[in-house]
Amino acid sequence: MTNTEARATAIVCGAGMAGLLSARVLADFYDRVVIVERDELTDEPAPRKGVPQGNYLHTLLVGGQRMQPRHAGVGGAPAGAEAAQRAGARRASDRRARHLGVRLGRPLDRARRPCPTDGRRRATVLPGDVVVDATGRTSAGPTWLRTIGYRVPEEDTVNGFWGYACRNYRMPGDWAPDWAGMLTVPTGRNGDTRGAGWTRQEHNRWLVTLIGCAKDYPPRDEPGFTDWLTALPQPDFAEPLAGATPLDDIVVWRQTGNRLRRYDRLERRPANLLFTGDSVCALNPVYAQGMSVACLGARELREALSEGDDDLAGRFQRRFADALRFSWAASTAADHAVPGAEGDPPDVEEAELGRRWQQAALLTIDDPEAMRLFWETLCLVRGPDWLYTGPIAERVAR
Numbered sequence: 001m002t003n004t005e006a007r008a009t010a011i012v013c014g015a016g017m018a019g020l021l022s023a024r025v026l027a028d029f030y031d032r033v034v035i036v037e038r039d040e041l042t043d044e045p046a047p048r049k050g051v052p053q054g055n056y057l058h059t060l061l062v063g064g065q066r067m068q069p070r071h072a073g074v075g076g077a078p079a080g081a082e083a084a085q086r087a088g089a090r091r092a093s094d095r096r097a098r099h100l101g102v103r104l105g106r107p108l109d110r111a112r113r114p115c116p117t118d119g120r121r122r123a124t125v126l127p128g129d130v131v132v133d134a135t136g137r138t139s140a141g142p143t144w145l146r147t148i149g150y151r152v153p154e155e156d157t158v159n160g161f162w163g164y165a166c167r168n169y170r171m172p173g174d175w176a177p178d179w180a181g182m183l184t185v186p187t188g189r190n191g192d193t194r195g196a197g198w199t200r201q202e203h204n205r206w207l208v209t210l211i212g213c214a215k216d217y218p219p220r221d222e223p224g225f226t227d228w229l230t231a232l233p234q235p236d237f238a239e240p241l242a243g244a245t246p247l248d249d250i251v252v253w254r255q256t257g258n259r260l261r262r263y264d265r266l267e268r269r270p271a272n273l274l275f276t277g278d279s280v281c282a283l284n285p286v287y288a289q290g291m292s293v294a295c296l297g298a299r300e301l302r303e304a305l306s307e308g309d310d311d312l313a314g315r316f317q318r319r320f321a322d323a324l325r326f327s328w329a330a331s332t333a334a335d336h337a338v339p340g341a342e343g344d345p346p347d348v349e350e351a352e353l354g355r356r357w358q359q360a361a362l363l364t365i366d367d368p369e370a371m372r373l374f375w376e377t378l379c380l381v382r383g384p385d386w387l388y389t390g391p392i393a394e395r396v397a398r
């Protein structure tokens with residue numbers, strides 16, 4: 001494709017956060033956007049097989065909320081059919097077909113017919129001018145590249161061996177705390193390996209989360225779950241459990257390693273095959289950056305498309321890599337500091353950013369200005385420039 005007039009069909013693999021946001025952006029540049037999703041999507045927000053993390057605590061940072069493309073229709077959790085439909089999608093009529101057919105018009109309300117699907121077969125060849133892989137942490141992107149004769153991207157990993165255990169509870173009708181959530185996250189240092197959270201969900205449902213690091217994994221059994229909360233130094237986390245009724249089984253999650261695929265560094269690549277979201281950068285979820293990184297991807301996709309079509313994939317991957325640099329450096333610096341962490345050492349720039357970030361975290365204890373800057377940066381509403389210039393920079397450089 002050499003000019004914008006030829007922008008006919010875009011294909012997005014994966015209807016998670018990154019896929020839906022990408023589809024919304026692509027709809028402003030392509031006549032037709034097809035989302036390929038292997039899950040059957042329901043009309044209501046609900047956990048589904050393809051996004052197993054949907055059962056666990058999720059916080060969408062303010063920065064991520066602000067970055068969402070207008071009308072993206074994606075809320076604060078991995079999204080389903082409702083969000084896809086709010087983005088202009090219509091479900092393909094044949095349930096045996098595994099792709100969600102969409103027409104996202106320009107403008108949105110102009111053309112919303114499902115794309116044709118082949119009801120007899122589960123695989124259909126879809127011609128497209130650009131393909132975006134948003135299939136998440138399990139993405140087979142490197143295999144795709146190898147299969148069509150390209151080199152696979154380098155991969156950096158850092159693992160602090162974190163784990164989650166979660167359970168939903170119903171609270172008594174007269175229980176009305178003056179908070180909507182509380183969270184304590186361990187640092188891993190000096191034996192501080194355990195944390196927990198309570199977060200209010202819909203319909204008076206409360207999600208209780210245990211968080212552990214350095215291979216101190218939260219348990220799946222009920223007595224162990226209660227003991228974990230009771231043993232925390234803050235009694236606030238165990239107390240409400242006395243009146244709580246469990247609504248489901250305890251679920252556990254241990255796939256928390258950080259992984260960055262360096263698609264931006266490929267010397268040769270297919271011109272119009274792009275990778276976004278967790279398929280590029282899957283982070284330790286405890287730092288709550290992943291969905292906002294998906295939003296960064298959508299923002300950079302819009303910028304790359306606005307610049308034209310030449311080297312679209314290369315330009316997008318380099319932009320996305322720059323945009324997510326802070327989230328990667330901050331998450332991996334924190335995880336490198338966890339005793340027993342394993343992984344690739346950071347490059348010089350990343351190491352310096354990570355070191356300054358860790359220093360800044362210490363300043364937040366008694367410096368309100370450092371606290372403000374730290375949180376604004378963590379929530380992606382400002383960049384980390386203050387770590388390098390300005391009054392605090394000198395203190396974090398030591």
Ligand SMILES: Cc1cc2nc3c(=O)[nH]c(=O)nc-3n(C[C@H](O)[C@H](O)[C@H](O)COP(=O)(O)OP(=O)(O)OC[C@H]3O[C@@H](n4cnc5c(N)ncnc54)[C@H](O)[C@@H]3O)c2cc1C
Pocket residue numbers: 013014015016017018019036037038039049050051053056057058059060061078134135136137138164253255276277278279283285286287288289290291292294
């Ligand atoms: C326990 C846990 C807690 C988390 N907490 C937070 C948090 O608090 N804040 C935060 O910002 N992030 C959090 N995250 C990270 C966040 O969930 C991810 O970063 C985000 O959902 C990534 O979105 P994605 O669209 O890239 O991938 P996914 O949400 O994983 O979506 C991938 C989609 O692709 C589909 N798919 C996969 N393979 C195929 C295929 N071959 N063909 C067709 N479709 C396919 C899947 O069914 C799925 O719909 C957490 C993650 C975990 C595991």
